[in-house]
Amino acid sequence: MNPFDFTMPTKFYVGAGRLGVLEEIAPAYGRKAMICAAKDTMRALGFTDRVGALLKAAGVDFSIVDDVEPNPRDVDIDRQTERFVAENCDFTIGLGGGSALDTAKAIAFLAAQDDRSVRSYIAGGSKADLEKVNRPFPVICIATTAGTGSEATKWFVVTDTRSHDKPGVGHDLLMPSASIVDPELMLSMPPSVTRSCGIDVLFHAMEAYVAKCANPFTDILAEASLRLVMRYLDRAIRHGDTDIEARANMAWASMLGGVVIGEGNSGTVAIHALGHSVGGQTGAPHGLTMCPFAVPYLEKTWRADIRRHAELTRIFGGDEGGLSEEALAARSPAAMKRVLQQFDCDVRMRDLGVTEAMIEPMTDSVFSTMAGVLNNSLVSFERRDVTELFRAAM
Amino acid sequence: MNPFDFTMPTKFYVGAGRLGVLEEIAPAYGRKAMICAAKDTMRALGFTDRVGALLKAAGVDFSIVDDVEPNPRDVDIDRQTERFVAENCDFTIGLGGGSALDTAKAIAFLAAQDDRSVRSYIAGGSKADLEKVNRPFPVICIATTAGTGSEATKWFVVTDTRSHDKPGVGHDLLMPSASIVDPELMLSMPPSVTRSCGIDVLFHAMEAYVAKCANPFTDILAEASLRLVMRYLDRAIRHGDTDIEARANMAWASMLGGVVIGEGNSGTVAIHALGHSVGGQTGAPHGLTMCPFAVPYLEKTWRADIRRHAELTRIFGGDEGGLSEEALAARSPAAMKRVLQQFDCDVRMRDLGVTEAMIEPMTDSVFSTMAGVLNNSLVSFERRDVTELFRAAM
Numbered sequence: 001m002n003p004f005d006f007t008m009p010t011k012f013y014v015g016a017g018r019l020g021v022l023e024e025i026a027p028a029y030g031r032k033a034m035i036c037a038a039k040d041t042m043r044a045l046g047f048t049d050r051v052g053a054l055l056k057a058a059g060v061d062f063s064i065v066d067d068v069e070p071n072p073r074d075v076d077i078d079r080q081t082e083r084f085v086a087e088n089c090d091f092t093i094g095l096g097g098g099s100a101l102d103t104a105k106a107i108a109f110l111a112a113q114d115d116r117s118v119r120s121y122i123a124g125g126s127k128a129d130l131e132k133v134n135r136p137f138p139v140i141c142i143a144t145t146a147g148t149g150s151e152a153t154k155w156f157v158v159t160d161t162r163s164h165d166k167p168g169v170g171h172d173l174l175m176p177s178a179s180i181v182d183p184e185l186m187l188s189m190p191p192s193v194t195r196s197c198g199i200d201v202l203f204h205a206m207e208a209y210v211a212k213c214a215n216p217f218t219d220i221l222a223e224a225s226l227r228l229v230m231r232y233l234d235r236a237i238r239h240g241d242t243d244i245e246a247r248a249n250m251a252w253a254s255m256l257g258g259v260v261i262g263e264g265n266s267g268t269v270a271i272h273a274l275g276h277s278v279g280g281q282t283g284a285p286h287g288l289t290m291c292p293f294a295v296p297y298l299e300k301t302w303r304a305d306i307r308r309h310a311e312l313t314r315i316f317g318g319d320e321g322g323l324s325e326e327a328l329a330a331r332s333p334a335a336m337k338r339v340l341q342q343f344d345c346d347v348r349m350r351d352l353g354v355t356e357a358m359i360e361p362m363t364d365s366v367f368s369t370m371a372g373v374l375n376n377s378l379v380s381f382e383r384r385d386v387t388e389l390f391r392a393a394m
Numbered sequence: 395m396n397p398f399d400f401t402m403p404t405k406f407y408v409g410a411g412r413l414g415v416l417e418e419i420a421p422a423y424g425r426k427a428m429i430c431a432a433k434d435t436m437r438a439l440g441f442t443d444r445v446g447a448l449l450k451a452a453g454v455d456f457s458i459v460d461d462v463e464p465n466p467r468d469v470d471i472d473r474q475t476e477r478f479v480a481e482n483c484d485f486t487i488g489l490g491g492g493s494a495l496d497t498a499k500a501i502a503f504l505a506a507q508d509d510r511s512v513r514s515y516i517a518g519g520s521k522a523d524l525e526k527v528n529r530p531f532p533v534i535c536i537a538t539t540a541g542t543g544s545e546a547t548k549w550f551v552v553t554d555t556r557s558h559d560k561p562g563v564g565h566d567l568l569m570p571s572a573s574i575v576d577p578e579l580m581l582s583m584p585p586s587v588t589r590s591c592g593i594d595v596l597f598h599a600m601e602a603y604v605a606k607c608a609n610p611f612t613d614i615l616a617e618a619s620l621r622l623v624m625r626y627l628d629r630a631i632r633h634g635d636t637d638i639e640a641r642a643n644m645a646w647a648s649m650l651g652g653v654v655i656g657e658g659n660s661g662t663v664a665i666h667a668l669g670h671s672v673g674g675q676t677g678a679p680h681g682l683t684m685c686p687f688a689v690p691y692l693e694k695t696w697r698a699d700i701r702r703h704a705e706l707t708r709i710f711g712g713d714e715g716g717l718s719e720e721a722l723a724a725r726s727p728a729a730m731k732r733v734l735q736q737f738d739c740d741v742r743m744r745d746l747g748v749t750e751a752m753i754e755p756m757t758d759s760v761f762s763t764m765a766g767v768l769n770n771s772l773v774s775f776e777r778r779d780v781t782e783l784f785r786a787a788m
Contacts, residue, residue, distance in 0.1 A: 003409025008402035014611075015397025216646055217408075220618045252610055 004215035008263050010152060011178040014252065016244055019142065019182045022054040022093075029138040029177060030060070030090020036080065036104040037066040038096025038144070045188055047144065051095055063087050065107075068100045071159045071166065071283055077103060077118045081110040084137075091138040091177070097197065098148025098286065101141045102156035105174050108137040109156070118158055122167040123369040130171045138177040144185040146236070146250035147197025147287060149204055149258020151179035159280055160369075164361070166280035167369035175263065181255055183247035191237050193285075198233040198250055199345045200287035201225065203275075203294070204257035208266035210301060210308050211376045218266035221256045226315045228253035233343060269377040271297050273370035274389060277362035284352040291340055292349045292393035297377075298333040300389070304378035305329075312336070349393045359390045398609035402657050404546060405572040408646065410638055413536065413576045416448040416487075423532040423571060424454070424484020430474065430498040431460040432490025432538070439582055441538065445489055457481050459501075462494045465553045465560065465677055471497060471512045475504040478531075485532040485571070491591065492542030492680065495535045496550035499568050502531040503550075512552055516561040517763040524565045532571040538579040540630070540644035541591025541681060543598055543652020545573035553674055554763075558755070560674035561763035569657065575649055577641035585631050587679075592627040592644060593739045594681035595619065597669075597688070598651035602660035604695060604702050605770045612660035615650045620709045622647035627737060663771040665691050667764035668783060671756035678746040685734055686743045686787035691771075692727040694783070698772035699723075706730075743787045753784045 013021045026033065035051055042048045043066055055062045065080045084092065084107050094104030110116045112134045113127075120127045127133070141151040150156070154174040159166050189197070205225035208218050228249050235246035261267050275290035282289075302309040309329035313319055318335030319328060340346040354362075363386050366374060374381050381389075407415045420427065429445055436442045437460055449456045459474045478486065478501050488498030504510045506528045507521075514521045521527070535545040544550070548568040553560050583591070599619035602612050622643050629640035655661050669683035676683075696703040703723035707713055712729030713722060734740040748756075757780050760768060768775050775783075 003407070003412050005405070005407050006402075007405045008400075011399065011401045013397070013399050018397050021399075216643075220614060220650075224614045249610075256614075 002215060004217060004265060006217055006263050006265055008259060010176045012152070012181065012255070013178065014181045014255065016182060016184050016248060018180055019050065019185060020054065021180060022051065022140070022142070023058045025178055026055055026058045026060045026140070029140065032061040032063070032087070032089045033091055033093050034084050034087070034089040034107065035062055035064045035066070035093045035095055036068055036100050036107060037064065038100040039067050039069050042066060042095050042144070047095060047185060051093065051142065063089065068096060068103045070099050070285070071279060072099050072103050072106070073159045073161050074118050075161055077106045077110070077158060078116070081107045081116050084111045085116070089137070091140065093140045093142060095142045095144065097143070097145035098150045098157070101143065101148070101150035104139050104141065105150070105156040105176065106158065106169070108139045109174055112136045119160070121169050122158060122160060123165070130169070133171065133173065136173055141176040141179040142185070143179065143181050143251065143254070145189055145193065145197045146186060146247070146254035147200040149201065149254050149261065151176060151181060152255050152258030153262030155262065157276070163365065164280045165365045165369045166276040181251050183244055183251045186247045186251060187241055187244065189240060191240060194237050194240050195343055195345065196285040196287035198229060198236060198287070199291065199343055201250065201254045201257045202229045202233070203271060203287070203290045204261050204268060205229070205253070206312065207268040207271050208260040209312065210305060210378055211266050211269050212378055213376055214266045215264070218260045218264040221264060222260045222266070223311070223315065225253045225256040225260065230315060230317065237343070267376050268373055270374050270381050270386070270389065273366050273374040274362070274386065274393070276370055277365040278349060278352060278354055280365060281358050281362055282353040288345060288347055288352060291345045291347050292352070293389055294340060295333045295337050296389055296392035298336050301378045302329045302332050349390070354394070356394070359387065362390060363387055396609060398611060398659060400611055400657050400659055402653060404570045406546070406575065406649070407572065408575045408649065410576060410578050410642060412574055413444065413579060414448065415574060416445065416534070416536070417452045419572055420449055420452045420454045420534070423534065426455040426457070426481070426483045427485055427487050428478050428481070428483040428501065429456055429458045429460070429487045429489055430462055430494050430501060431458065432494040433461050433463050436460060436489050436538070441489060441579060445487065445536065457483065462490060462497045464493050464679070465673060466493050466497050466500070467553045467555050468512050469555055471500045471504070471552060472510070475501045475510050478505045479510070483531070485534065487534045487536060489536045489538065491537070491539035492544045492551070495537065495542070495544035498533050498535065499544070499550040499570065500552065500563070502533045503568055506530045513554070515563050516552060516554060517559070524563070527565065527567065530567055535570040535573040536579070537573065537575050537645065537648070539583055539587065539591045540580060540641070540648035541594040543595070543648050543655065545570060545575060546649050546652030547656030549656065551670070557759065558674045559759045559763045560670040575645050577638055577645045580641045580645060581635055581638065583634060585634060588631050588634050589737055589739065590679040590681035592623060592630060592681070593685065593737055595644065595648045595651045596623045596627070596733070597665060597681070597684045598655050598662060599623070599647070600706065601662040601665050602654040603706065604699060604772055605660050605663050606772055607770055608660045609658070612654045612658040615658060616654045616660070617705070617709065619647045619650040619654065624709060624711065631737070661770050662767055664768050664775050664780070664783065667760050667767040668756070668780065668787070670764055671759040672743060672746060672748055674759060675752050675756060676747040682739060682741055682746060685739045685741050686746070687783055688734060689727045689731050690783055690786035692730050695772045696723045696726050743784070748788070750788070753781065756784060757781055
């Protein structure tokens with residue numbers, strides 16, 4: 001057992017109907033909030049109004065930024081940050097999926113710095129080491145999807161509009177102050193979004209389980225998260241408008257996945273590293289961008305840890321009995337393939353809009369912005385290996 | 395799924411050799427520490443000197459209270475608190491098992507209050523509601539046993555020398571600032587202590603698993619903790635001086651148990667409620683005080699949640715195949731009995747020094763100091779039920 005350190009400073013409020021706790025907790029974070037809401041959907045569903053009403057009841061003033069798009073762009077985050085500063089807000093409230101939560105984290109972080117340009121803090125930026133940063137403003141995350149687990153991580157991801165990279169910025173101070181995970185807010189998620197978000201949960205847990213820095217804490221939570229996805233994602237896709245039990249368990253799986261790749265200090269591996277570059281180039285839904293790499297990745301890694309890959313096969317339902325641990329581990333790519341088929345996620349890169357010409361810049365992007373994630377894989381990835389994995393996924 | 399809230403504000407440092415991190419982290423908590431060390435053992439093992447040397451290297455001054463006895467008494471805590479104040483300490487370091495960690499928490503809490511008498515804050519005291527308390531001084535816990543999980547809880551337990559009660563004091567602000575869990579410090583624990591501490595871990599996890607306020611977060615961690623105890627406690631008892639893997643996994647199980655009954659917001663049940671009164675009357679090792687109640691308790695409760703009690707039977711190794719869930723649940727008391735026998739812990743109350751005459755005052759004590767814990771049981775416990783459980787355990 002290697003040494004491992006962890007903490008979970010965020011206050012979590014989990015369960016159906018828990019949104020109401022916002023009225024109780026908001027005043028502790030300041031007198032004026034900026035609600036950062038996913039574009040169109042949050043207003044259409046009435047969620048922005050509900051959050052506003054709770055803040056009003058709590059005596060907390062607020063302004064609204066509700067133009068957060070999927071895969072938030074550097075230029076939008078800078079603009080929203082200036083508004084936070086100009087309007088003298090005290091804290092942000094992310095309302096939506098990963099993009100809205102990440103935007104809320106980014107604004108709260110940037111608004112507290114002397115240099116407020118997000119590009120300064122991403123890979124290649126002048127302050128990318130994140131040393132000597134000021135303490136961010138508080139952040140409350142209200143998750144309306146079960147996917148990124150951003151409500152439980154110290155990360156935000158931004159799309160670099162110049163390079164088409166999609167780097168992550170991570171710092172201990174970026175943990176949300178509080179996170180509300182209310183599955184009732186997820187009942188209206190359409191099946192396609194439920195699927196692409198749910199498959200992201202699966203990748204967080206699965207990758208962290210076979211990551212170099214997996215530890216006993218993340219193992220427990222990653223296994224639990226994977227089992228929940230295997231048990232409830234199909235129900236959430238099929239009957240997501242009424243099946244609150246499936247929604248609640250997928251929300252919980254998503255949060256666990258966030259803890260695993262966040263404060264649990266495991267993390268994702270080459271699958272996410274390559275997936276981000278697909279997202280940066282094509283803007284495809286984040287969850288789907290990992291799918292093309294999963295099977296060839298496991299083919300490359302299963303020998304590096306027989307026990308863990310055998311367990312993956314079991315969790316994925318690929319244990320037909322009578323097999324040795326090694327034989328089970330060897331079946332993990334096939335078991336993964338069936339899971340992707342089961343959730344209708346067995347896509348290739350070209351299905352997501354990737355062309356041959358993108359492979360070189362995507363490979364550059366992996367090394368310039370996701371090297372840390374890449375190196376968390378159980379086997380080493382040279383440039384040649386990354387290109388090979390891209391080609392296998394084409 | 396019921397709503398549940400949790401956080402884990404403590405910074406955890408877990409693993410063999412992790413004690414060294416103290417040098418790095420101590421200066422953040424102040425200029426002068428008070429080391430609260432378990433009596434005799436910590437000095438004899440050289441642990442007090444090692445902690446002192448790390449503080450010295452960090453430039454942190456310190457004083458030492460190394461007369462912490464098992465089941466710490468109110469009068470001792472008050473005396474130690476006055477020393478903390480008189481010597482202008484900034485934070486405490488608990489070094490030892492639950493008693494030392496609890497003492498460190500109690501002193502750090504009391505020293506920050508206007509009324510510094512611990513008796514004011516226990517059940518029946520003038521400030522037992524713990525409202526409007528001042529923020530405690532920081533606490534670093536260094537666990538040298540795998541038992542109480544105090545390194546991960548917001549609780550300290552104190553023995554009331556007037557009533558012989560053994561109430562717990564719990565408050566969100568009582569979470570340790572940092573906890574170091576280094577299994578190397580546990581190699582020298584004698585087998586009898588390993589056993590009585592290890593069985594305490596089992597009870598924390600088991601009780602929290604069948605508690606009224608169990609939730610999905612605590613379920614995951616409680617199951618993991620129980621499985622680790624079943625797998626490693628025997629090895630830790632038999633080969634505890636060399637088997638670092640067993641020590642590490644028991645340390646981890648203990649910490650998980652602490653999270654489950656602490657910030658995870660599940661908790662113990664009637665078994666602990668009655669056990670505390672045995673400890674208060676007899677001073678018997680805490681872990682053993684629960685053993686007499688376990689089997690009759692499960693006999694009383696298994697019908698209240700078939701699924702959970704069936705799972706207990708499985709975890710305890712009592713699933714011989716082919717049984718229904720109900721039949722498995724019905725076997726949980728027998729499976730529990732065999733586990734107690736396996737760990738040589740199948741003791742009765744009279745083995746721990748309890749006499750018939752103590753049952754009435756112990757029953758009083760359960761209701762005056764442990765009513766909250768008692769009410770966390772899946773079935774209700776009237777006075778008659780408690781007396782009955784005491785008699786069954788005699």
